[in-house]
Amino acid sequence: MTNPFMRQPLPIDLSRGGWNHFRDVSPADTKNVRIYAIGDIHGHLDHLLAMQVAIDADRALHPIARAVIVYLGDLIDRGPHSRSVIERVAAQQNEADERTCVVCLSGNHDAWLNEFLTDATILPLWGRKGGLETLASYGFSPEEVLRGMANPAAAEVVRLALIARMPQQHRDFIAGLPLSYQLGGYFFAHAGVNPDRSLTDQRKEDLTWIRDRFLTSTTDFGKVVVHGHTSGASVESLPNRINVDTGIYATGVLSCVVLEGVARHLITIDRNALRALREQQMEPQHG
Known part of the structure; x- marks a missing residue:
């Protein structure tokens, strides 16, 4: 089956000024692990399922011993299928094995649900x-x-x-979502980090809510911060951070960055990719 979601190279954008101090910094490295970091899903089950198919296809095409799948938070709200998205991500986490680790972070929308309970x-x-x-x-x-x-x-x-x-499993899943995750040269959080604090001294409100102070910073945070929360027309790939939120509820686009060694790639699920997947699933199977 042809993969309609083929990964694309994701270069580091140095077009704006202020990055000279990164020229002597070693690039972030995942060592021998591949990371798939997925942006805000906001209750869009079709995109989630298509992204899972795309990641499986990418792993088949580019085999690796171990992969880590990181959901960057905001699984819920705005879209029509929040319950099913929670069900599917929780199930994927429970099904993980020695070849696959699944991490789901808390976003501000997930935290609202937990607070409402x-x-x-x-x-x-x-x-x-x-x-x-x-x-x-x-x-x-x-x-x-x-x-x-x-x-x-x-x-x-x-x-x-x-x-x-709400099933107890769903309540336990939402209540147990961590605020951040680190692996190799990368730090993962829903919104970003406070540039004035070390990565080990971040506060919940910054990890789930911060915007301008973080987004405009050219600081070397010590690790490349991978985040969502602030939607844009495309993924931002900068020396100090990667923004994976492409505003699914407005654009119909769900994005995933693929990090392996020092390389960055991108997988995108848009309406055309969804259509291609449906057509493939409708094709007759020949034995």
């Missing part, structure tokens, strides 16, 4: 930012959620109902 007062904020769609994936009507957003007592009713409807 103990505090109904967050519903007016979370509901406007995609929580309505996540609750709909657990069987709530828009009217129920909107009532909860307008009335604290109704919000508590929704919270208790979600606890009853």
